Amino acid sequence: MKTLLKGGRVIDPANGRDGEMDVLIENGTIARVARTLPADGAEVFELRRGWIVAPGLIDMHVHLREPGQEHKETVATGTAAAVAGGFTAVACMPNTDPINDHPGITELILRKTAQANLARVYPIGAVSLGSRGEQLAELGAQKAAGCVGFTDDGRPVATALLMRRALEYAGMLGVPIIDHCEDPSLKGDGVAHEGYRAATMGLRGIPGVAESIMVERDIALAELTGGAFHVAHMSARQSVRAVRDAKMRGGSRVTCEVAPHHFILTDESLERPTRYDTNVKMNPPLREQADRDAMLDGIADGTVDVIATDHAPHHLDEKLVEFDRAPFGIVGLETAVPLVFDRLVHAGRIGLPRMIELLSVNPARVLALPGGSLAEGRPADVTILAPDAPVSIRASALRSKSKNTPFDGWSLRGGVAATIVGGRVVYRNEQA
Amino acid sequence: MLRSRHLLGIADLDAEEIQRILDTAEAMKEIAARPIKKVPTLRGRTVVNLFFEPSTRTRMSFEVAEKRLSADTLSIAVATSSVTKGETLLDTVRNLEAMAPDMIVMRHASSGAPHLLARLCRSAIINAGDGMHEHPTQALLDAFTIRAHKKRLDGLKVSIVGDLMHSRVLRSNIQLLNKMGAEVWACGPSTLMPTDLARFGVRPTTSIDEAVDQADVVMMLRIQHERMHGHFIPSTREYFSLFGLTPERLRRAKDDVIIMHPGPMNRGVEIDSEVADGPYSVILEQVSNGVAVRMAVLYLLAGQEAEAD
Numbered sequence: 001m002k003t004l005l006k007g008g009r010v011i012d013p014a015n016g017r018d019g020e021m022d023v024l025i026e027n028g029t030i031a032r033v034a035r036t037l038p039a040d041g042a043e044v045f046e047l048r049r050g051w052i053v054a055p056g057l058i059d060m061h062v063h064l065r066e067p068g069q070e071h072k073e074t075v076a077t078g079t080a081a082a083v084a085g086g087f088t089a090v091a092c093m094p095n096t097d098p099i100n101d102h103p104g105i106t107e108l109i110l111r112k113t114a115q116a117n118l119a120r121v122y123p124i125g126a127v128s129l130g131s132r133g134e135q136l137a138e139l140g141a142q143k144a145a146g147c148v149g150f151t152d153d154g155r156p157v158a159t160a161l162l163m164r165r166a167l168e169y170a171g172m173l174g175v176p177i178i179d180h181c182e183d184p185s186l187k188g189d190g191v192a193h194e195g196y197r198a199a200t201m202g203l204r205g206i207p208g209v210a211e212s213i214m215v216e217r218d219i220a221l222a223e224l225t226g227g228a229f230h231v232a233h234m235s236a237r238q239s240v241r242a243v244r245d246a247k248m249r250g251g252s253r254v255t256c257e258v259a260p261h262h263f264i265l266t267d268e269s270l271e272r273p274t275r276y277d278t279n280v281k282m283n284p285p286l287r288e289q290a291d292r293d294a295m296l297d298g299i300a301d302g303t304v305d306v307i308a309t310d311h312a313p314h315h316l317d318e319k320l321v322e323f324d325r326a327p328f329g330i331v332g333l334e335t336a337v338p339l340v341f342d343r344l345v346h347a348g349r350i351g352l353p354r355m356i357e358l359l360s361v362n363p364a365r366v367l368a369l370p371g372g373s374l375a376e377g378r379p380a381d382v383t384i385l386a387p388d389a390p391v392s393i394r395a396s397a398l399r400s401k402s403k404n405t406p407f408d409g410w411s412l413r414g415g416v417a418a419t420i421v422g423g424r425v426v427y428r429n430e431q432a
Numbered sequence: 433m434l435r436s437r438h439l440l441g442i443a444d445l446d447a448e449e450i451q452r453i454l455d456t457a458e459a460m461k462e463i464a465a466r467p468i469k470k471v472p473t474l475r476g477r478t479v480v481n482l483f484f485e486p487s488t489r490t491r492m493s494f495e496v497a498e499k500r501l502s503a504d505t506l507s508i509a510v511a512t513s514s515v516t517k518g519e520t521l522l523d524t525v526r527n528l529e530a531m532a533p534d535m536i537v538m539r540h541a542s543s544g545a546p547h548l549l550a551r552l553c554r555s556a557i558i559n560a561g562d563g564m565h566e567h568p569t570q571a572l573l574d575a576f577t578i579r580a581h582k583k584r585l586d587g588l589k590v591s592i593v594g595d596l597m598h599s600r601v602l603r604s605n606i607q608l609l610n611k612m613g614a615e616v617w618a619c620g621p622s623t624l625m626p627t628d629l630a631r632f633g634v635r636p637t638t639s640i641d642e643a644v645d646q647a648d649v650v651m652m653l654r655i656q657h658e659r660m661h662g663h664f665i666p667s668t669r670e671y672f673s674l675f676g677l678t679p680e681r682l683r684r685a686k687d688d689v690i691i692m693h694p695g696p697m698n699r700g701v702e703i704d705s706e707v708a709d710g711p712y713s714v715i716l717e718q719v720s721n722g723v724a725v726r727m728a729v730l731y732l733l734a735g736q737e738a739e740a741d
Contacts (some may be wrong), residue, residue: 199597202600275544276547
């Protein structure tokens with residue numbers, strides 16, 4: 001079975017490629033990438049002018065909610081949303097019910113992934129049993145079962161000692177520790193960014209330093225242990241500075257990710273267009289303009305390694321409550337690519353190769369995944385992007401089981417034309 | 433009439449509307465002086481008082497106001513309602529709406545809860561206090577009381593002292609007083625100041641002497657005993673020594689200063705009994721004025737509903 005992707009612009013930063021090239025896929029792997037390839041019996045996929053052939057996008061921070069919270073999302077609906085959003089692979093967080101701290105749960109997720117047969121799913125296991133911060137989970141067994149990293153996401157790795165041991169132990173296994181950085185005492189029962197907006201609206205605040213204090217702790221421990229530390233959903237300007245400084249100093253393995261809502265929205269969204277809209281409630285919260293700008297700077301200057309969505313589906317009933325009672329989080333898989341195109345690429349902040357690095361090359365590198373590259377012999381995970389396609393985001397049309405997005409009704413430029421996983425076209429956008 | 437069919441906060445009122453509510457309240461106050469304190473204005477209208485947080489003063493004040501306007505009233509307190517059975521706020525209110533009330537007066541511990549209902553329900557919503565956000569009828573009755581004594585609001589030095597961070601009374605009062613041209617000072621310990629307080633349109637200070645100095649109005653806010661747990665203050669004793677309003681401190685104020693408190697008071701914590709019960713105190717007047725102001729709000733919002741019909 002052969003497919004020829006014909007006439008697109010290949011952007012493959014991992015192999016230094018950028019130009020008009022054809023891509024031949026054979027038996028689910030990349031067979032050849034070259035200027036003009038003959039069809040030679042292959043099924044030809046004619047690409048429109050301007051379309052981009054990129055290594056499959058990877059969202060390394062997704063909540064698939066299965067097992068235990070299938071009313072919000074399942075592996076099947078979450079991976080359907082992923083491929084519709086251009087992602088050929090996602091890494092799923094362990095804060096399911098029960099917490100994924102055991103190979104039995106990892107195996108269940110992978111079985112469901114095989115049944116859905118859409119995007120690849122890489123489970124992230126819990127650092128500690130029940131993510132309670134008391135006892136290290138069996139990271140070795142979890143890695144053998146398929147976990148590619150560890151986190152207690154939803155909450156921080158509880159103590160400096162546990163984080164230290166986790167970095168040392170995971171370092172031995174060659175996988176990173178991803179930390180949801182947040183000092184619990186400073187977070188308190190906060191529900192929004194601590195700033196003027198929350199203060200006038202009477203919402204309890206979470207200061208930016210609640211995050212950066214924990215980022216600084218973890219950087220110090222990464223330097224001590226040599227383990228790989230990845231900052232999840234970074235939101236505060238102080239955290240960007242801490243990561244930038246650590247990278248400048250060198251000698252440690254520190255990486256970080258930012259979610260689209262943190263480089264696009266600010267806490268002004270608490271008031272406009274709808275006051276107290278629970279679809280702008282997430283953790284970490286939407287911060288102020290200086291923080292949003294720091295994210296943009298970090299993305300442009302290379303401090304930020306990865307754009308990840310923190311896709312956090314919640315049922316409408318759960319979100320249709322008082323602001324301080326609503327759960328944190330928004331869906332992100334199907335809005336990320338248009339937001340990145342419109343707000344970063346077309347806004348002139350980054351070029352297309354950098355976009356592919358942030359969404360594919362770097363997440364693959366951080367989690368040591370086989371993707372992120374169109375090298376011959378690699379699995380044919382490919383995302384075809386349509387940079388000029390007009391996109392109207394409609395919450396009701398999302399494939400995710402949950403519709404909790406603050407971007408409903410937004411019109412953006414740039415979208416996904418098709419998603420190919422293992423050589424198979426799993427999504428095609430007829431509107432692109 | 434008012435522009436909005438709800439009263440969610442002072443934020444949504446302009447100076448002219450505030451003026452109209454206060455003027456209407458003057459007329460309503462006159463009713464309280466009559467031997468038969470009842471007018472038929474809201475006859476046949478149903479008002480639900482939905483209190484998700486304990487309240488004596490505000491709830492009673494609304495009930496009296498509704499009864500004086502001849503509305504049919506129904507008061508629901510959280511302990512007896514079905515929210516304790518796991519029902520959502522929206523379901524609770526939709527069930528009430530099935531019985532076709534005209535207005536819902538609500539108090540809720542969550543900031544923004546009345547805004548959610550205003551967006552999703554049919555009834556006119558009157559905010560009787562939402563979390564730390566707004567308490568518009570309190571600010572209106574405070575303004576009414578100040579105006580009764582000073583004949584104006586603009587140019588007055590009004591100092592608000594106490595737990596600024598957690599106070600919805602503060603947030604509503606700042607907005608109202610600013611809209612009416614008063615000069616507002618906000619005084620409290622630095623741990624209990626909201627972020628960016630200066631941007632609220634007040635002069636922030638941690639010195640009660642500076643706040644009281646030449647003040648026309650001193651408004652004391654309640655300090656809750658729980659505040660010791662968040663490391664906000666070390667003790668109520670130290671709080672009183674730094675921020676309590678005593679007769680000595682009051683000497684710096686203007687000769688005709690008035691002392692206000694939204695209640696309930698903690699005597700000996702934020703205010704000395706001698707001040708609370710002294711000649712400058714208008715604290716009980718605030719309570720009587722509360723009824724007149726709430727009658728005015730109910731009347732103006734009901735008039736709106738009638739026009740819409």
